[in-house]
Amino acid sequence: MSPKPNDPVQEQLIQARRTQILDAATAVFADKGFHRTTIKDVAKEAGIADGTIYNYFENKTALLLGILNRLNESEQREEHFAQVADADMRTSTRNYIRQRLEVMTQNGFQAFQVLLSEILVNKELRDLYYQQVIEPTFMLAEKYYQRWADEGLIKPLDIPLTTRAISGMFLGVLILRMMGDSELEQKWDDLPDLLAEIMLTGIEGDQP
Amino acid sequence: MSPKPNDPVQEQLIQARRTQILDAATAVFADKGFHRTTIKDVAKEAGIADGTIYNYFENKTALLLGILNRLNESEQREEHFAQVADADMRTSTRNYIRQRLEVMTQNGFQAFQVLLSEILVNKELRDLYYQQVIEPTFMLAEKYYQRWADEGLIKPLDIPLTTRAISGMFLGVLILRMMGDSELEQKWDDLPDLLAEIMLTGIEGDQP
Amino acid sequence: MSPKPNDPVQEQLIQARRTQILDAATAVFADKGFHRTTIKDVAKEAGIADGTIYNYFENKTALLLGILNRLNESEQREEHFAQVADADMRTSTRNYIRQRLEVMTQNGFQAFQVLLSEILVNKELRDLYYQQVIEPTFMLAEKYYQRWADEGLIKPLDIPLTTRAISGMFLGVLILRMMGDSELEQKWDDLPDLLAEIMLTGIEGDQP
């Protein structure tokens, strides 16, 4: 358990320590996997003693939840869909895609990798992640898609399903890159334009 | 170590036992995750003794590789791209997508879930999977896309990247479904048409 | 957990192993105390590996309960009050006391020491012991005292309280001996007669 915040200075120190530990945990988990990583590994990476971790986190699983919460918070802090409505749809879409991929690449790459791995085989964590991250995102996305559909900007497709398909495309390329695809790694910067292109007008040629 | 195949009948029995064990392992791994699952769990699920597993598989990790290989074999046995060339591109695309999703849904859902989880945090397995499954698939897909591009059926996009984007869309919706998205579960049968639609012509309205 | 008894031979082996472990545990617990004793200590004393203990007992606490149950069973197997009714009260009392002290000295000395220590500070175990051992014993004893009282053999004292007082005298000398009193150790064989004497006629001189 993390110590109770008595005064604001203490609170600062506590947060710093938690951050330090979560950073270490994220790095080591991403490298060796959650289960193959020992508490000693995390402590060593963080440069502290094993026992100290338990002053800030209930147990090893709480580290995972801590990583999830941090990712969640950082997601919510950036208001993804904010700047979308302005420009024409194609431009704003491209911008949004670029921004999203950049954010993911910088911040949460490792964190997401670790979490996804565990989420796939841990129902509890899976449900938590779905409710806290995925569902809210989909709700927001559907709202925008719906508006665009109402405005005739996009085809009258099944909105929820379309949301899944588009989101899936992001998720998919992210995972493919995590899997070590060198093509994606090299051309990562070209991806936003391509994804926007496919998403908006597909791959079919104009002269069929 | 798996026993050496003396005579064909023996070989049959051995394969049957291996299958039995891998089926059990896949089911239990998918439920509890590779690391949280004990050999005893697998043995119990398979209805055999702990020690027996070691007559057919070197160690616990070999079970994972066994699952990978089975998935790999079943992938390759179905010649995915065979029947595509016949009909017009839109129809054949839709058919292909449907077939692929169906295959995945039936066969390898659990197996894939287990593997992916481990692949994300196990470099060795990741490389193996990439080389054995992903890379060959991309090579094949790129060949077809290239042919279609040459025929003017699809736009002159970056073929490898497009391959990743489209494949990513599949992978993504699959994972979203694994994460428990009920929308995808309910409308899974509508998905092939939608994916084909988006992939070919995008979501943009006709009257911009 | 102790393995399930498949066939009677297995059952024999299992019981033997459990006995072996409980014997070891009793000895080491009595020497170092329950909490200062490690599972490794018990295993070493029993000449087996640490892990083996967990094939027969759920956890360390279960060892304590195992000791309690064994003591309990051995108590009940000997029908203490059986032979009392025969001879005259003084003789039979003396015999009974002698038998009880002997039984305790041989069998359960260490076991009782260990249990008592823990019982004093572990409410759960205390209640268990009281219900399983003490209460039944008192019930039986009260029955006999009552009969003797009805027959005029003993004074019309408060029966339950008298039972406690007499039982307490046994318990007390036992504990004093456990505490290392050399007087009691040397004259342990003289004790039954003395206790019978005090219990029956007190210490007061005849000529007051």
Added chain:
Amino acid sequence: MSPKPNDPVQEQLIQARRTQILDAATAVFADKGFHRTTIKDVAKEAGIADGTIYNYFENKTALLLGILNRLNESEQREEHFAQVADADMRTSTRNYIRQRLEVMTQNGFQAFQVLLSEILVNKELRDLYYQQVIEPTFMLAEKYYQRWADEGLIKPLDIPLTTRAISGMFLGVLILRMMGDSELEQKWDDLPDLLAEIMLTGIEGDQP
């Protein structure tokens, strides 16, 4: 290490702090047992910080010794056998018993419970307790018994053994009460008379 007493006021404060800590320790030890209790538990109960305890006691074991010493001192402060000699033996015996039980009930119940538990499995503490508390008590008691025996007030029994038997009766009922015997709890006030009766004239009827 307890701070060195500089001036008498300091000394007062130090003693107060030690008392505060020992009170807390006694209460918590009695509730959860010495080993299951953490220093943090004691500190919390005492309303101070963990580290402060180490300013007054060498280590956790020293707390136990502190409790023992306090009990010891309080025992010796009351000169138990002082007022016995006055009245006739039966009356004075009854008074003495009553006083002893009362003292124990009020003061040292919990302390004694904790100590006894540990004494049973800790040779070092056991020897200490025996030498400091039990042996002196027995020496004193034997002296009185001897005098009474010389005066013909009590039978010419083996004095040391009789001392153990009588003391054991006290110890025994005390422990039975600690074990939760409700009979003893309810009739605790009737006990002195009963114990005196049994001790002096036994339970045997007058007309055998």
Added chain:
DNA sequence: CATGAATGAGGATTCATTCAT
């Protein structure tokens, strides 16, 4: 003196693997 965060040795428990039957 008081505090309480940091420490790290210690111990209960798990479980992959072995091997005698």
Added chain:
DNA sequence: TATGAATGAATCCTCATTCAT
């Protein structure tokens, strides 16, 4: 080959103790 009891290395977690503030 099948079994499952035995093994003991590995690891999570606790907690007595220290010490900088």
